[in-house]
Amino acid sequence: MFEEMRKRRAARRVKSGDGHPLQRFRWWQLLGRSLFYLRLADGAGGHTVYAVDVRHNRTDDDGYNNADLFVDGRHHARSRIPAVFPVPGGKIEVKKSVFGLKRCHYVTAEGSEQRLQPDRFSAEGRRAHLDRTHPALSRGISLLSTVVLLASLAVLVVQLLEKLTRSAPIAAQIGTFTSPVVLPVWLNVALGVAAALASTERALRLRYNWLLDGGAG
Template sequence: MRNRRAARRIKSGDGHALPRFRWWQLLGRSLFYLRLPDGDGGHTVYSVDVRHNRTDDSGFANADLYVDGRHHARSRLPAAFPVPGGKIEVRKSAFGLKRCHYVTADGSEHRLQPDRSSAEGRREHLDRAHPALSRGISYSSTIVLLVSLAVLVMQLLEKLTQPAPIAAQIGVFTSPIDLPTWLNIALGVVAALASTERALRLRFNWLLDGGAG
Protein backbone atom coordinates (compact mmCIF):
# COMPACT_ATOMS: atom_id res chain seq x y z
CA MET A 1 0.00 0.00 0.00
CA ARG A 2 2.83 2.39 0.86
CA ASN A 3 4.52 1.60 -2.45
CA ARG A 4 1.28 2.32 -4.33
CA ARG A 5 0.89 5.67 -2.56
CA ALA A 6 4.50 6.55 -3.37
CA ALA A 7 3.98 5.64 -7.03
CA ARG A 8 0.92 7.92 -7.26
CA ARG A 9 3.00 10.87 -6.03
CA ILE A 10 5.50 10.56 -8.90
CA LYS A 11 5.09 12.92 -11.86
CA SER A 12 7.02 12.74 -15.12
CA GLY A 13 9.91 15.15 -15.58
CA ASP A 14 10.32 17.73 -18.31
CA GLY A 15 13.87 16.88 -19.35
CA HIS A 16 15.58 20.09 -18.21
CA ALA A 17 19.24 19.94 -17.23
CA LEU A 18 20.33 19.49 -13.60
CA PRO A 19 21.38 22.91 -12.25
CA ARG A 20 24.84 23.14 -10.74
CA PHE A 21 25.09 23.38 -6.98
CA ARG A 22 25.85 26.97 -5.97
CA TRP A 23 27.48 28.06 -2.74
CA TRP A 24 24.51 30.20 -1.71
CA GLN A 25 22.31 27.05 -1.76
CA LEU A 26 24.32 25.49 1.06
CA LEU A 27 21.53 25.71 3.66
CA GLY A 28 18.57 25.19 1.36
CA ARG A 29 19.47 22.39 -1.05
CA SER A 30 20.48 18.74 -0.84
CA LEU A 31 21.93 16.94 -3.86
CA PHE A 32 22.83 13.25 -3.93
CA TYR A 33 24.07 10.85 -6.63
CA LEU A 34 23.78 7.15 -7.40
CA ARG A 35 25.77 5.38 -10.14
CA LEU A 36 24.31 2.12 -11.44
CA PRO A 37 25.59 -0.17 -14.23
CA ASP A 38 23.65 0.34 -17.46
CA GLY A 39 24.20 -3.19 -18.81
CA ASP A 40 26.47 -2.00 -21.64
CA GLY A 41 29.65 -1.65 -19.63
CA GLY A 42 28.91 1.92 -18.61
CA HIS A 43 27.01 3.62 -15.81
CA THR A 44 23.85 5.66 -15.43
CA VAL A 45 23.96 8.51 -12.91
CA TYR A 46 20.80 9.15 -10.88
CA SER A 47 20.66 12.49 -9.06
CA VAL A 48 18.23 13.41 -6.30
CA ASP A 49 17.70 17.14 -5.79
CA VAL A 50 15.72 18.47 -2.82
CA ARG A 51 15.09 22.19 -2.28
CA HIS A 52 14.22 22.56 1.40
CA ASN A 53 12.86 26.08 1.06
CA ARG A 54 10.54 25.32 -1.85
CA THR A 55 7.06 23.82 -1.81
CA ASP A 56 4.46 23.13 -4.48
CA ASP A 57 1.08 24.84 -4.77
CA SER A 58 -0.31 22.57 -2.06
CA GLY A 59 2.49 23.37 0.37
CA PHE A 60 4.36 20.05 0.02
CA ALA A 61 8.12 19.64 -0.31
CA ASN A 62 9.29 17.73 -3.38
CA ALA A 63 12.25 15.71 -4.59
CA ASP A 64 13.44 15.75 -8.21
CA LEU A 65 15.10 12.79 -9.90
CA TYR A 66 17.55 13.37 -12.75
CA VAL A 67 18.93 10.63 -15.00
CA ASP A 68 22.30 11.42 -16.55
CA GLY A 69 21.73 15.09 -15.82
CA ARG A 70 18.19 15.34 -17.25
CA HIS A 71 15.01 15.80 -15.26
CA HIS A 72 13.23 12.46 -15.14
CA ALA A 73 10.61 12.66 -12.38
CA ARG A 74 9.30 14.64 -9.42
CA SER A 75 7.58 13.38 -6.29
CA ARG A 76 6.18 14.80 -3.11
CA LEU A 77 8.07 13.70 -0.03
CA PRO A 78 8.37 11.05 1.21
CA ALA A 79 9.40 9.75 -2.21
CA ALA A 80 10.25 6.33 -3.62
CA PHE A 81 11.64 6.48 -7.16
CA PRO A 82 11.87 3.14 -8.99
CA VAL A 83 15.31 2.55 -10.50
CA PRO A 84 16.98 -0.60 -11.90
CA GLY A 85 17.38 -3.19 -9.17
CA GLY A 86 15.29 -1.37 -6.56
CA LYS A 87 14.21 2.12 -5.58
CA ILE A 88 15.56 5.38 -4.19
CA GLU A 89 13.83 6.39 -0.96
CA VAL A 90 13.88 10.05 0.10
CA ARG A 91 12.45 11.36 3.37
CA LYS A 92 12.67 14.76 5.01
CA SER A 93 12.80 15.87 8.63
CA ALA A 94 12.45 19.31 10.16
CA PHE A 95 16.22 19.75 9.95
CA GLY A 96 17.07 18.34 6.50
CA LEU A 97 16.97 14.88 4.99
CA LYS A 98 16.72 11.85 7.21
CA ARG A 99 16.87 9.37 4.35
CA CYS A 100 18.24 9.26 0.79
CA HIS A 101 19.01 5.58 0.18
CA TYR A 102 19.07 3.09 -2.64
CA VAL A 103 17.07 0.05 -1.50
CA THR A 104 17.64 -3.06 -3.60
CA ALA A 105 15.09 -5.78 -4.31
CA ASP A 106 16.68 -7.99 -1.64
CA GLY A 107 16.31 -5.28 1.00
CA SER A 108 19.90 -4.06 1.27
CA GLU A 109 20.36 -0.31 1.64
CA HIS A 110 23.04 2.07 0.37
CA ARG A 111 23.17 5.78 1.10
CA LEU A 112 23.55 7.96 -1.96
CA GLN A 113 26.70 10.05 -2.41
CA PRO A 114 26.25 13.75 -1.56
CA ASP A 115 27.48 16.48 -3.89
CA ARG A 116 30.88 17.68 -2.68
CA SER A 117 29.70 21.32 -2.60
CA SER A 118 26.58 20.61 -0.54
CA ALA A 119 26.42 20.83 3.25
CA GLU A 120 26.12 17.04 3.40
CA GLY A 121 29.15 16.69 1.11
CA ARG A 122 31.22 19.08 3.21
CA ARG A 123 30.27 17.19 6.37
CA GLU A 124 31.29 13.91 4.72
CA HIS A 125 34.61 15.46 3.64
CA LEU A 126 35.25 16.55 7.23
CA ASP A 127 34.62 12.98 8.36
CA ARG A 128 37.22 11.65 5.91
CA ALA A 129 39.80 14.39 6.45
CA HIS A 130 39.49 14.72 10.23
CA PRO A 131 37.87 11.56 11.62
CA ALA A 132 38.67 12.33 15.27
CA LEU A 133 37.14 15.81 15.06
CA SER A 134 34.16 14.38 13.20
CA ARG A 135 33.54 11.80 15.93
CA GLY A 136 33.80 14.50 18.58
CA ILE A 137 31.18 16.60 16.81
CA SER A 138 28.92 13.56 16.40
CA TYR A 139 29.17 12.62 20.08
CA SER A 140 28.57 16.24 21.12
CA SER A 141 25.40 16.40 19.01
CA THR A 142 24.04 13.26 20.64
CA ILE A 143 24.88 14.48 24.15
CA VAL A 144 23.21 17.85 23.52
CA LEU A 145 20.03 16.13 22.34
CA LEU A 146 20.00 13.74 25.30
CA VAL A 147 20.37 16.64 27.74
CA SER A 148 17.68 18.63 25.95
CA LEU A 149 15.33 15.66 26.03
CA ALA A 150 15.93 15.05 29.74
CA VAL A 151 15.24 18.69 30.60
CA LEU A 152 12.09 18.69 28.45
CA VAL A 153 10.74 15.52 30.07
CA MET A 154 11.29 16.87 33.60
CA GLN A 155 9.64 20.19 32.75
CA LEU A 156 6.64 18.42 31.22
CA LEU A 157 6.26 16.14 34.24
CA GLU A 158 6.26 19.15 36.53
CA LYS A 159 3.52 20.89 34.55
CA LEU A 160 1.42 17.72 34.14
CA THR A 161 1.41 16.98 37.87
CA GLN A 162 0.48 20.49 39.00
CA PRO A 163 -3.32 20.27 38.47
CA ALA A 164 -5.04 19.57 41.81
CA PRO A 165 -6.75 16.25 40.85
CA ILE A 166 -3.46 14.76 39.62
CA ALA A 167 -1.47 16.20 42.50
CA ALA A 168 -3.91 14.64 44.97
CA GLN A 169 -3.41 11.22 43.43
CA ILE A 170 0.33 11.06 42.77
CA GLY A 171 1.75 14.29 44.19
CA VAL A 172 3.54 17.11 42.40
CA PHE A 173 6.79 16.38 40.63
CA THR A 174 9.34 19.15 41.09
CA SER A 175 12.00 19.30 38.42
CA PRO A 176 15.51 19.40 39.87
CA ILE A 177 16.49 21.64 36.95
CA ASP A 178 14.99 25.12 36.90
CA LEU A 179 16.40 27.01 33.92
CA PRO A 180 15.79 30.70 33.25
CA THR A 181 13.89 31.55 30.08
CA TRP A 182 16.97 32.71 28.18
CA LEU A 183 18.78 29.44 28.95
CA ASN A 184 15.77 27.38 27.84
CA ILE A 185 15.79 29.27 24.54
CA ALA A 186 19.54 28.79 24.16
CA LEU A 187 19.20 25.07 24.83
CA GLY A 188 16.50 24.81 22.17
CA VAL A 189 18.71 26.58 19.63
CA VAL A 190 21.68 24.34 20.40
CA ALA A 191 19.46 21.26 20.15
CA ALA A 192 18.22 22.41 16.73
CA LEU A 193 21.82 22.84 15.59
CA ALA A 194 22.66 19.36 16.88
CA SER A 195 19.77 17.83 14.94
CA THR A 196 20.84 19.75 11.84
CA GLU A 197 24.34 18.32 12.17
CA ARG A 198 22.88 14.83 12.45
CA ALA A 199 20.70 15.47 9.39
CA LEU A 200 23.84 16.28 7.40
CA ARG A 201 24.89 12.68 8.11
CA LEU A 202 21.35 11.40 7.43
CA ARG A 203 21.03 10.34 11.05
CA PHE A 204 17.56 10.50 12.55
CA ASN A 205 15.97 9.20 15.72
CA TRP A 206 12.29 9.90 16.28
CA LEU A 207 12.84 10.54 19.99
CA LEU A 208 16.01 12.64 19.87
CA ASP A 209 15.60 14.58 16.64
CA GLY A 210 11.81 14.61 16.70
CA GLY A 211 11.85 15.94 20.26
CA ALA A 212 14.22 18.74 19.26
CA GLY A 213 11.73 19.89 16.65
Protein backbone atom coordinates (compact mmCIF):
# COMPACT_ATOMS: atom_id res chain seq x y z
CA MET A 1 0.00 0.00 0.00
CA PHE A 2 2.76 2.45 0.95
CA GLU A 3 4.67 1.63 -2.23
CA GLU A 4 1.60 2.43 -4.33
CA MET A 5 1.14 5.72 -2.47
CA ARG A 6 4.76 6.66 -3.21
CA LYS A 7 4.30 5.84 -6.88
CA ARG A 8 1.15 7.98 -7.09
CA ARG A 9 3.00 10.90 -5.50
CA ALA A 10 5.83 10.42 -7.97
CA ALA A 11 3.37 10.48 -10.88
CA ARG A 12 2.00 13.80 -9.65
CA ARG A 13 5.50 15.31 -9.78
CA VAL A 14 5.72 14.92 -13.55
CA LYS A 15 5.85 18.27 -15.39
CA SER A 16 5.34 18.86 -19.10
CA GLY A 17 8.45 19.22 -21.24
CA ASP A 18 9.41 22.12 -23.48
CA GLY A 19 10.17 20.16 -26.67
CA HIS A 20 13.90 20.80 -26.85
CA PRO A 21 15.93 18.12 -28.68
CA LEU A 22 17.80 15.31 -26.94
CA GLN A 23 21.54 15.94 -26.91
CA ARG A 24 23.97 13.25 -27.99
CA PHE A 25 25.95 11.51 -25.29
CA ARG A 26 29.50 12.87 -25.09
CA TRP A 27 32.52 11.04 -23.71
CA TRP A 28 33.16 13.66 -21.04
CA GLN A 29 29.70 12.95 -19.57
CA LEU A 30 30.64 9.40 -18.51
CA LEU A 31 30.69 10.21 -14.79
CA GLY A 32 27.78 12.64 -14.72
CA ARG A 33 25.07 11.41 -17.07
CA SER A 34 22.87 8.34 -17.56
CA LEU A 35 20.88 7.86 -20.76
CA PHE A 36 18.49 4.96 -21.38
CA TYR A 37 16.11 4.07 -24.23
CA LEU A 38 12.85 2.19 -24.66
CA ARG A 39 11.18 1.30 -27.98
CA LEU A 40 7.43 0.72 -27.86
CA ALA A 41 5.06 -0.18 -30.68
CA ASP A 42 2.88 2.80 -31.57
CA GLY A 43 -0.12 0.75 -32.73
CA ALA A 44 0.29 1.86 -36.35
CA GLY A 45 3.03 -0.55 -37.37
CA GLY A 46 5.87 1.66 -36.19
CA HIS A 47 7.70 2.37 -32.96
CA THR A 48 8.07 5.28 -30.57
CA VAL A 49 11.44 5.77 -28.90
CA TYR A 50 11.44 6.95 -25.30
CA ALA A 51 14.65 8.20 -23.69
CA VAL A 52 15.33 8.84 -20.01
CA ASP A 53 18.12 11.35 -19.40
CA VAL A 54 19.54 11.88 -15.89
CA ARG A 55 22.27 14.44 -15.14
CA HIS A 56 23.71 13.33 -11.80
CA ASN A 57 25.66 16.53 -11.26
CA ARG A 58 22.68 18.84 -11.83
CA THR A 59 20.05 19.72 -9.28
CA ASP A 60 17.05 22.02 -9.25
CA ASP A 61 16.61 25.03 -6.99
CA ASP A 62 15.58 22.76 -4.11
CA GLY A 63 18.60 20.48 -4.46
CA TYR A 64 16.84 17.56 -6.17
CA ASN A 65 18.06 15.54 -9.14
CA ASN A 66 15.64 15.33 -12.05
CA ALA A 67 14.94 12.83 -14.79
CA ASP A 68 13.93 14.02 -18.26
CA LEU A 69 11.76 11.99 -20.61
CA PHE A 70 12.18 12.43 -24.36
CA VAL A 71 9.79 11.04 -26.98
CA ASP A 72 11.28 10.52 -30.43
CA GLY A 73 14.09 12.90 -29.55
CA ARG A 74 11.99 15.74 -28.11
CA HIS A 75 11.64 16.73 -24.47
CA HIS A 76 8.30 15.44 -23.23
CA ALA A 77 8.38 15.57 -19.42
CA ARG A 78 10.50 16.17 -16.34
CA SER A 79 10.22 14.85 -12.80
CA ARG A 80 12.16 14.81 -9.61
CA ILE A 81 13.71 11.44 -8.79
CA PRO A 82 12.25 8.98 -7.86
CA ALA A 83 10.26 9.48 -11.04
CA VAL A 84 7.33 7.65 -12.58
CA PHE A 85 6.54 8.54 -16.20
CA PRO A 86 3.25 7.25 -17.66
CA VAL A 87 3.79 5.71 -21.12
CA PRO A 88 1.54 3.53 -23.32
CA GLY A 89 0.90 0.18 -21.66
CA GLY A 90 2.52 1.08 -18.36
CA LYS A 91 5.09 3.42 -16.84
CA ILE A 92 8.81 4.08 -16.63
CA GLU A 93 10.22 4.09 -13.10
CA VAL A 94 13.50 5.85 -12.30
CA LYS A 95 15.29 5.65 -8.94
CA LYS A 96 18.71 6.88 -7.87
CA SER A 97 21.29 5.74 -5.36
CA VAL A 98 24.41 7.49 -4.08
CA PHE A 99 26.45 5.88 -6.84
CA GLY A 100 24.15 6.17 -9.86
CA LEU A 101 20.81 4.78 -10.92
CA LYS A 102 19.42 1.74 -9.17
CA ARG A 103 16.31 1.51 -11.32
CA CYS A 104 15.28 2.54 -14.83
CA HIS A 105 12.55 0.08 -15.82
CA TYR A 106 9.45 -0.11 -17.94
CA VAL A 107 6.65 -1.66 -15.88
CA THR A 108 3.57 -2.83 -17.76
CA ALA A 109 0.03 -2.59 -16.48
CA GLU A 110 0.20 -6.37 -15.84
CA GLY A 111 3.26 -5.93 -13.63
CA SER A 112 6.02 -7.31 -15.86
CA GLU A 113 9.28 -5.36 -15.89
CA GLN A 114 11.88 -4.55 -18.55
CA ARG A 115 15.07 -2.62 -17.97
CA LEU A 116 15.64 0.18 -20.44
CA GLN A 117 18.64 -0.08 -22.77
CA PRO A 118 21.58 2.19 -21.94
CA ASP A 119 23.10 4.46 -24.55
CA ARG A 120 26.06 2.67 -26.13
CA PHE A 121 28.49 5.47 -25.24
CA SER A 122 27.36 5.93 -21.63
CA ALA A 123 29.15 4.27 -18.71
CA GLU A 124 26.19 1.90 -18.32
CA GLY A 125 26.29 1.13 -22.04
CA ARG A 126 30.02 0.39 -21.98
CA ARG A 127 29.52 -1.92 -18.99
CA ALA A 128 26.71 -3.74 -20.83
CA HIS A 129 28.94 -4.05 -23.91
CA LEU A 130 31.64 -5.65 -21.77
CA ASP A 131 29.07 -8.12 -20.45
CA ARG A 132 28.08 -9.10 -24.00
CA THR A 133 31.57 -9.33 -25.46
CA HIS A 134 33.51 -10.72 -22.47
CA PRO A 135 30.98 -12.53 -20.25
CA ALA A 136 33.58 -14.38 -18.18
CA LEU A 137 35.45 -11.17 -17.36
CA SER A 138 32.16 -9.45 -16.64
CA ARG A 139 31.15 -12.16 -14.17
CA GLY A 140 34.54 -11.91 -12.49
CA ILE A 141 34.18 -8.15 -12.05
CA SER A 142 30.65 -8.61 -10.69
CA LEU A 143 31.85 -11.23 -8.21
CA LEU A 144 34.76 -9.04 -7.11
CA SER A 145 32.38 -6.13 -6.48
CA THR A 146 30.20 -8.30 -4.26
CA VAL A 147 33.19 -9.69 -2.33
CA VAL A 148 34.58 -6.19 -1.72
CA LEU A 149 31.23 -4.96 -0.40
CA LEU A 150 30.80 -8.00 1.85
CA ALA A 151 34.30 -7.52 3.26
CA SER A 152 33.66 -3.81 3.80
CA LEU A 153 30.38 -4.56 5.55
CA ALA A 154 31.98 -7.16 7.81
CA VAL A 155 34.76 -4.78 8.86
CA LEU A 156 32.24 -2.00 9.48
CA VAL A 157 30.06 -4.24 11.66
CA VAL A 158 32.88 -5.43 13.94
CA GLN A 159 34.30 -1.92 14.27
CA LEU A 160 30.89 -0.54 15.21
CA LEU A 161 30.38 -3.32 17.76
CA GLU A 162 33.69 -2.48 19.39
CA LYS A 163 32.83 1.21 19.61
CA LEU A 164 29.33 0.55 20.94
CA THR A 165 30.46 -1.81 23.68
CA ARG A 166 33.02 0.72 24.93
CA SER A 167 30.10 2.66 26.36
CA ALA A 168 30.05 2.10 30.12
CA PRO A 169 26.31 1.24 30.42
CA ILE A 170 26.50 -1.28 27.58
CA ALA A 171 29.79 -2.74 28.79
CA ALA A 172 28.29 -3.25 32.25
CA GLN A 173 25.41 -5.23 30.77
CA ILE A 174 27.04 -7.38 28.09
CA GLY A 175 30.77 -6.77 28.40
CA THR A 176 33.09 -5.32 25.81
CA PHE A 177 33.81 -6.60 22.34
CA THR A 178 37.29 -6.43 20.82
CA SER A 179 37.38 -6.39 17.06
CA PRO A 180 39.46 -9.21 15.59
CA VAL A 181 40.19 -6.92 12.64
CA VAL A 182 42.48 -3.98 13.32
CA LEU A 183 43.30 -2.02 10.18
CA PRO A 184 45.64 0.94 9.81
CA VAL A 185 44.06 4.19 8.75
CA TRP A 186 45.35 3.95 5.19
CA LEU A 187 43.86 0.48 4.76
CA ASN A 188 40.50 1.64 6.15
CA VAL A 189 40.52 4.47 3.62
CA ALA A 190 41.50 2.10 0.81
CA LEU A 191 38.70 -0.29 1.74
CA GLY A 192 36.21 2.57 1.73
CA VAL A 193 37.36 3.68 -1.72
CA ALA A 194 37.18 0.09 -2.99
CA ALA A 195 33.65 -0.25 -1.62
CA ALA A 196 32.58 2.98 -3.37
CA LEU A 197 34.05 1.71 -6.66
CA ALA A 198 32.29 -1.63 -6.19
CA SER A 199 28.93 0.05 -5.61
CA THR A 200 29.53 2.27 -8.64
CA GLU A 201 30.19 -0.82 -10.76
CA ARG A 202 26.96 -2.38 -9.52
CA ALA A 203 25.08 0.84 -10.26
CA LEU A 204 26.27 0.63 -13.86
CA ARG A 205 24.36 -2.67 -14.03
CA LEU A 206 21.40 -1.20 -12.09
CA ARG A 207 22.08 -3.61 -9.25
CA TYR A 208 21.23 -2.41 -5.76
CA ASN A 209 20.96 -3.99 -2.34
CA TRP A 210 20.03 -1.80 0.61
CA LEU A 211 22.49 -3.57 2.90
CA LEU A 212 25.49 -3.77 0.58
CA ASP A 213 25.18 -0.63 -1.51
CA GLY A 214 23.35 1.42 1.10
CA GLY A 215 26.04 0.62 3.64
CA ALA A 216 28.74 1.68 1.21
CA GLY A 217 27.10 5.07 0.89
